[in-house]
Amino acid sequence: MIAKGKNVVLDGVSMVFGDFTAVQETDLEIRAGEFFSILGPSGCGKTTILRMISGFLEPTTGRVLIGGDDMAGIGPNRRPTALIFQNLALFPLMPVWENVAFGLEARGVSKSKRRERAMELIDLVALRGQEEKLPGDLSGGQRQRVAIARALAVEPAVLLLDEPLSALDLKLRQHMRAELKDIQRKTGVTFIYITHDQGEALTMSDRIAVMNQGRVEQVDTTDVLYDDPATPFVATFVGEQNVFRGKVAEVADGFAVIEGPDGSLRGRNRSSLARGAEAMVFVRPERMQFLNGAALDNVVSANVDRRDLEGPFVNLFLKRDDNEIMVHLTNSGAAGRDLEGEQRIGFAATDALVLPAGELARD
Amino acid sequence: MNALVRTYGRTLTGLFVFLTTAWVIGMIVIPQLFMVERSLWVRQESTQLSLQIDRLYNDISLLRFDAQAAPDIDKPAVENKISKIEEQIAELEAQEKTPQKVYTLSNYTRMSGLHFKIFVRTIIYAAMVTVLALIVCYPIAFAVAQVATPQAAAFLMLGLIVPYAINELLRVYAWLMILDYQGVLNTMLQWVGVTNLAKHEWIPFLESPGAVFVAMVYAYILFMVFPIYNTLETLDRNQLEAARDLGAPTWRIHWRVAIPHAKPGIAVGCIMTFMLSAGSYAVPQIMTRGTSGDWFSQTIYRQFFESNNWNVGAAYAFTLLIVCIVFIFLMMLVFRVGVRDIAR
Numbered sequence: 091m092i093a094k095g096k097n098v099v100l101d102g103v104s105m106v107f108g109d110f111t112a113v114q115e116t117d118l119e120i121r122a123g124e125f126f127s128i129l130g131p132s133g134c135g136k137t138t139i140l141r142m143i144s145g146f147l148e149p150t151t152g153r154v155l156i157g158g159d160d161m162a163g164i165g166p167n168r169r170p171t172a173l174i175f176q177n178l179a180l181f182p183l184m185p186v187w188e189n190v191a192f193g194l195e196a197r198g199v200s201k202s203k204r205r206e207r208a209m210e211l212i213d214l215v216a217l218r219g220q221e222e223k224l225p226g227d228l229s230g231g232q233r234q235r236v237a238i239a240r241a242l243a244v245e246p247a248v249l250l251l252d253e254p255l256s257a258l259d260l261k262l263r264q265h266m267r268a269e270l271k272d273i274q275r276k277t278g279v280t281f282i283y284i285t286h287d288q289g290e291a292l293t294m295s296d297r298i299a300v301m302n303q304g305r306v307e308q309v310d311t312t313d314v315l316y317d318d319p320a321t322p323f324v325a326t327f328v329g330e331q332n333v334f335r336g337k338v339a340e341v342a343d344g345f346a347v348i349e350g351p352d353g354s355l356r357g358r359n360r361s362s363l364a365r366g367a368e369a370m371v372f373v374r375p376e377r378m379q380f381l382n383g384a385a386l387d388n389v390v391s392a393n394v395d396r397r398d399l400e401g402p403f404v405n406l407f408l409k410r411d412d413n414e415i416m417v418h419l420t421n422s423g424a425a426g427r428d429l430e431g432e433q434r435i436g437f438a439a440t441d442a443l444v445l446p447a448g449e450l451a452r453d
Numbered sequence: 454m455n456a457l458v459r460t461y462g463r464t465l466t467g468l469f470v471f472l473t474t475a476w477v478i479g480m481i482v483i484p485q486l487f488m489v490e491r492s493l494w495v496r497q498e499s500t501q502l503s504l505q506i507d508r509l510y511n512d513i514s515l516l517r518f519d520a521q522a523a524p525d526i527d528k529p530a531v532e533n534k535i536s537k538i539e540e541q542i543a544e545l546e547a548q549e550k551t552p553q554k555v556y557t558l559s560n561y562t563r564m565s566g567l568h569f570k571i572f573v574r575t576i577i578y579a580a581m582v583t584v585l586a587l588i589v590c591y592p593i594a595f596a597v598a599q600v601a602t603p604q605a606a607a608f609l610m611l612g613l614i615v616p617y618a619i620n621e622l623l624r625v626y627a628w629l630m631i632l633d634y635q636g637v638l639n640t641m642l643q644w645v646g647v648t649n650l651a652k653h654e655w656i657p658f659l660e661s662p663g664a665v666f667v668a669m670v671y672a673y674i675l676f677m678v679f680p681i682y683n684t685l686e687t688l689d690r691n692q693l694e695a696a697r698d699l700g701a702p703t704w705r706i707h708w709r710v711a712i713p714h715a716k717p718g719i720a721v722g723c724i725m726t727f728m729l730s731a732g733s734y735a736v737p738q739i740m741t742r743g744t745s746g747d748w749f750s751q752t753i754y755r756q757f758f759e760s761n762n763w764n765v766g767a768a769y770a771f772t773l774l775i776v777c778i779v780f781i782f783l784m785m786l787v788f789r790v791g792v793r794d795i796a797r
Contacts, residue, residue, distance in 0.1 A: 144698060167700045179691035183713045192709070193699035244699055 095123040095280030096157030096170060096247035098143055100188040103152035105138050110365045111366065112138040114304045120282060122157075122247075125274050127283040127291040130301035139301075140250050143282065144173045157247060158299045166194070171248045172241035176256060178233055180225040186236050187212065187221040193244035199374050208251065211239040214273070220332030231262045238273060248280045255290065262279070288328045292316065300324045302449070317442070318360060325443065327451035332378065332415050334371040334390075335447065338363045346444045352410065355388045375405070376418040377441035380429070386436030390415065394429050408433065492768035499552040506545050509538050512595060561767030568769075575749035576776060578662055579731035582669045586726045587719065589670055590677035594718075595711065597678075598685035599693065607771050621672055622753055625739045627732040628668040632740075660744045665737050669730045676729060677722035684718030685711065717794035720784045727784075728777050775783060 098120040105113040113135040120126045128136040141147040142154055145166035154161045166173070172193070181189050188195075190211050191204040199207070212221050215235035225233055234254060241249055251270075255263045271294050274281045285291050292312050298321070299309040302396050308320040319325035326333070336350020338359075346359035348369050355371045363369055373388075377433055381389065392408035392415050404425045408415045417435060419425040457466045513535055520531045564572070597609045616624055631637045639655045642648040646657045658664050688711060696706040712719070730736075737748040745756075749769070756766030785791065 146694060146698075166694070166698045167702065171698070173695070173698045175691045175695060177689065179689060179695040181692060181696075181710055184709075192696065192701070195709075196696075196699055196701035196705055206503055240695075240699070 094278050097122040098248055098280065098282065099153075099155040099158075100139070100142075100224050101138075101153045101155060103142060103149040103154060105135070105142060105147060106150045113142075113149075116304045116306050118274075118299060118309065120248075120280060120304060121297075123278045123280055125271065125281045125283065125294055127285060127295040127298045128301060129285055129291040129298050129328070130289055131286055134301040135284075135304040136301050137252060137273060140173070140252055140282065141238060141286050143248070144171050144250050145169045170246055171250055172244050172246035173250045174237050174241050174252065176253045178237040178254065180233060180236055180240070184223055185224055186217065186228070189225060189236055190221075190239045190243050192240060197244070207243065208239075210416045211243055214242070214276075215239045230258050231266060234258065234266055235269075238270070242273075242279070244276065246279060248282060249274075249284045251281065253285050253287075256285075256287070264292070270294060286341055292328070297333070299329075300327060302327070302451075319372070319445070320361075322370055322372070322445050322448040322450050325450075328393060330375050330416060330418075332373045332375060333450065334373075334413070336371070338365050338367045338369050338444070340363060345439055348444060352390050352413065355390075355442065356439040357388075357444040358440060359444050361445055363444060369444050370447050372443045373437045373441060374418075375416040376403075378415070378417045378435050378437045380417070380426075381434045381436045384436070386389065387439035388442060389434055389436045391432055391434045393432050397426055397429075408435065488767045491764055493558070493770050494554045494556045495559060495764055497555050502545055502549045506542055506549065509542050509545070509686055513538055515543075539703050546631060560765050561772065563765070564769070564772075568749075571747050571752050572749045572769075572772070574746065575731060578748070580666070582666050582673075582730040583723050583727045585666055586670045586673060586677045587723060590674060590722065591712075591715075591719070593674075593686055594678050594681035594715075595707075598682050599688065599690060599711075613678060616671075617675060622739065624672055625736050626670050628664070628671060629659070629739055632664050632667070634659070644763060657744070659740060659742070662745060665740045665745075665748075668736050669733060669739050672733075672736055673726050673729045676725040680718040680721035680725070681715050682718070684715045688714045716788045717790045720788040720790050720794070724781050724784050727780055731773060731780075733778060 098118075098262035100116050100118040102115050103113065103272055104111070104115040104118060107418070114390075118139075128139060130136045137408065138147065142149050143156070143161075145161065145164060145168075148162070161169060181192065184192070187205060187208045188206055191199075191208040193209060194204045209221065210216075212218055213237065215238055217232060217235050217239070220228060220232060225236060228236065237254065255266050255270075258266060267290060270281070270283075283291070283294065292315075295312055297309060297311050298315050300307045300315065302323045308315060308324045310318075310320075315324065315396040319328060325331050334348065334350055334352045334355055336355070338346050338350070339349040341346040341359055341363065345356055346363055346369070347354055347356050348371050357371050357373075379386070390410065392410035392413075395409045395414070396405045398407070399421070401421065403421050404419045406417045406419060406426050406429065408417065417426075454466075457469065461469070472682060514536050516531050516538075519526060520528055592610075593613070597606050597613075601609055622666045629636070633639070634655045634657065635650050636658075638658065639648050639650060642656065643650055692710050692714075693706055696710045701709070732750055733748065734750040734754055750773075753766050753773070756762050756769055760766075
């Protein structure tokens with residue numbers, strides 16, 4: 091029904107505004123038909139990349155290729171892309187069906203054909219019966235669907251989404267995630283999704299690029315990104331992390347031992363750090379456990395500070411000097427409620443990742 | 454009202470109400486009522502009376518001359534005659550000062566064919582000025598509101614406002630100097646060899662209504678630009694980008710997205726420009742200096758100050774007002790905007 095997705099290649103693309111470099115030289119390939127997210131804090135350059143792909147910005151250097159075609163000099167109205175704006179940018183004075191059919195109107199499709207096609211898309215996004223309403227009379231989720239239908243109407247090979255879910259409340263957002271993923275699967279269009287919400291990126295994407303300060307720090311599948319972050323920034327931006335600092339004291343068999351204020355800790359040495367290097371050890375809160383006689387590679391003792399009940403799990407925060415340690419416990423009934431005072435917590439060396447010391451994501 | 458009292462207290466609320474009422478009565482109701490009342494009556498025979506009085510004064514002068522010049526005249530008899538005539542004059546003058554008012558609609562129905570032609574032409578010209586101003590102002594308003602960077606927009610706005618620091622008459626005179634027979638434009642055309650001022654070969658710009666149009670568009674440009682600018686400024690730029698992204702060429706983006714959004718502003722701009730140009734006196738007066746036909750405002754002026762017939766003048770002015778009000782409703786109908794949209 092809809093043209094298959096195309097791949098998008100950024101070949102040495104950079105963007106400079108005056109003396110501000112929004113995007114440093116970047117090579118990136120987004121595969122045809124994949125759900126690809128660009129994740130990063132606000133101001134990291136992700137929207138700039140999106141605008142270069144959609145054609146609203148011409149890159150300062152490098153080329154943007156869509157389906158192998160160089161897009162230089164081709165305006166946004168002639169690219170095989172469609173953009174869903176953060177605020178959706180529906181046309182408030184047109185009824186829903188005219189909104190959806192606008193792209194076809196611009197292509198000179200006759201009114202009856204337009205209407206027919208718009209109704210198909212309205213069915214696809216489950217809005218049948220709302221076609222004569224104005225966008226202002228719809229709920230947030232319905233407006234969202236209108237925006238998706240309007241973008242799909244022009245049969246784009248690449249759909250660009252600029253944080254379109256950020257204005258929705260939590261429940262609706264979770265629902266729309268599933269719906270977006272579903273539409274992507276049904277249509278086979280390449281989705282490029284921009285977000286600062288790592289949860290959103292993890293649940294929907296096939297692959298994610300994490301950006302910071304105009305630079306792509308890592309591009310990987312969601313699992314790799316979560317378990318094997320390449321930099322301290324990625325490690326702390328995606329999900330929660332406990333961080334221990336120190337110097338590499340020993341390296342052997344892909345593992346490294348770090349000596350620091352928290353004692354000696356062993357973890358996977360993925361970036362082949364040499365002895366003496368400044369390093370950080372990252373451990374996910376759900377990989378840490380309280381020692382009930384169990385033997386683990388690494389042990390840290392800390393004082394219980396506070397307990398947050400999240401529902402299915404419990405976050406326990408412990409203090410050790412300046413360092414805050416977070417432990418997730420599965421809530422199998424009042425988990426961790428009676429824990430007090432100094433506790434010994436541990437984690438396996440395979441669950442700990444040693445990376446060169448660097449910039450962390452700010453909360 | 455209660456909300457006002459709660460927010461501002463009795464004294465301030467009373468002051469607000471008083472000022473508003475005073476404004477409505479003093480600035481709107483009384484002057485209009487006065488004009489309407491004027492337009493509904495005529496003074497009976499007043500011209501004949503004054504003619505009679507003039508004649509009698511002449512008679513007196515003649516008699517006085519006789520009394521002085523002729524030696525053998527019966528002076529007391531003449532004096533007697535004079536005093537009698539003076540009595541008569543006093544009587545007539547008293548009559549003239551309290552003229553007989555006759556209420557009638559004749560001021561409205563009596564418009565001559567020529568005046569009616571001027572009236573219709575003025576309405577058409579004012580409509581043309583409005584359309585011209587709209588064509589000129591929409592791109593300016595769009596550029597300032599949507600395209601320009603903040604600094605450039607501020608600069609453009611300043612450029613638009615600065616001429617308004619000068620009196621309207623002077624601005625019109627500036628255009629007079631540009632379009633005059635030996636004005637700037639004809640001089641420049643001489644350089645290209647189109648005109649020859651020494652041989653009186655020039656293009657008589659001022660004799661065409663176009664000269665008035667140009668000066669009017671210039672004089673009232675802000676009244677069109679500002680309302681359109683105000684509405685376009687609230688247009689989400691993403692909507693323009695969305696339209697572009699969906700493949701629309703520039704004209705369609707304007708036709709389907711920007712202009713529908715700006716409709717209330719366009720309606721307000723058109724209403725203001727139309728009212729100002731339909732009622733403009735100074736611009737046609739200065740620009741044409743009688744070389745091309747009157748505008749209706751000039752005809753009204755002549756009724757008041759040349760024919761000295763305030764009643765017909767008031768009737769003409771009221772007719773123009775009615776047409777302008779009809780125009781407002783027409784605009785609201787055409788642009789499908791309500792009073793609320795316009796008041797915004």
